[in-house]
Amino acid sequence: MAAEMPTEKGLNFHSKKEILKFNQEEQVAVALAKYIADLSDKFVNEKGSFTVVLSGGTLIDTMRKLVEAPYKDSVAWSKWYIFFLDERVVPLDDPDSNYKLAKDGFLSKVPIPREHIYAINDSLTPEAAADDYEERLKQSVQQGILRKSHMTGFAEFDLMLLGMGPEGHVASLFCWHFQRFEKERWVTFIKESPKPPSERITFTFPLINSALFIAMVVTGEDAADAVKVALSRPHHNYMPLPVEMVSPQLMLTWFLDGPAAHKVRTEC
Numbered sequence: 001m002a003a004e005m006p007t008e009k010g011l012n013f014h015s016k017k018e019i020l021k022f023n024q025e026e027q028v029a030v031a032l033a034k035y036i037a038d039l040s041d042k043f044v045n046e047k048g049s050f051t052v053v054l055s056g057g058t059l060i061d062t063m064r065k066l067v068e069a070p071y072k073d074s075v076a077w078s079k080w081y082i083f084f085l086d087e088r089v090v091p092l093d094d095p096d097s098n099y100k101l102a103k104d105g106f107l108s109k110v111p112i113p114r115e116h117i118y119a120i121n122d123s124l125t126p127e128a129a130a131d132d133y134e135e136r137l138k139q140s141v142q143q144g145i146l147r148k149s150h151m152t153g154f155a156e157f158d159l160m161l162l163g164m165g166p167e168g169h170v171a172s173l174f175c176w177h178f179q180r181f182e183k184e185r186w187v188t189f190i191k192e193s194p195k196p197p198s199e200r201i202t203f204t205f206p207l208i209n210s211a212l213f214i215a216m217v218v219t220g221e222d223a224a225d226a227v228k229v230a231l232s233r234p235h236h237n238y239m240p241l242p243v244e245m246v247s248p249q250l251m252l253t254w255f256l257d258g259p260a261a262h263k264v265r266t267e268c
């Protein structure tokens with residue numbers, strides 16, 4: 001699968017896209033587990049590790065089949081490295097923490113080495129936590145854990161697992177907030193998130209779009225309008241929803257259930 005050249009920093013207009021629609025959320029969970037396990041096999045075979053970025057929200061529950069047979073015993077968990085796409089600036093044991101959500105629903109159920117899991121430093125302010133996480137990503141590049149993309153100049157993750165809010169936000173990049181237009185930083189912060197809690201750190205779009213593969217996992221009727229916009233509008237519109245700015249280096253795969261997909265024309 002050949003990568004297309006990015007045409008503008010952080011926007012790979014020609015990345016490939018596939019849309020997988022399922023009637024039931026349960027079928028999304030089954031397909032998502034196989035997709036993740038297959039990519040894990042591919043990257044572990046090719047380079048000996050698999051770098052994965054997790055979102056919070058409904059995604060973690062939709063990953064539930066990955067911690068069941070056959071994957072629980074067949075996936076090379078010791079080769080995984082886990083990063084967080086965005087995080088709420090709260091203690092790691094707070095119910096609002098994306099780390100806690102991932103730990104309870106996924107990480108505690110599989111043998112990924114603890115030192116391969118990159119939680120934020122929860123003792124810092126949002127500004128300092130963003131700086132700290134960006135620095136740790138850059139150190140991971142120097143240590144050879146992450147590769148730096150020759151195409152983008154940003155860290156190149158193997159797989160990012162994204163969710164989408166009902167108004168089209170991804171990570172903690174929201175419609176009416178400038179963070180989504182950041183071009184230089186790898187990680188930034190927001191102090192007035194429209195969705196609580198208000199203080200968060202988040203990957204920026206240049207870093208998100210430096211991923212090789214992105215799965216956009218969206219379920220439920222609440223998301224149907226934003227899904228329709230994202231999959232029906234031509235690119236290059238002037239004020240895209242954040243979700244429309246997602247454009248990885250190789251392949252964007254949408255996983256949709258019936259309620260999320262029902263406003264999208266069947267030929268999409």
Ligand SMILES: O=C1O[C@H](COP(=O)(O)O)[C@@H](O)[C@H](O)[C@H]1O
Nearest residue numbers: 055056057058059163164165171
């Ligand atoms: O606040 C957040 O929201 C998005 C979407 O969440 P969902 O519950 O609608 O799936 C999530 O991807 C992000 O990580 C989280 O911090």
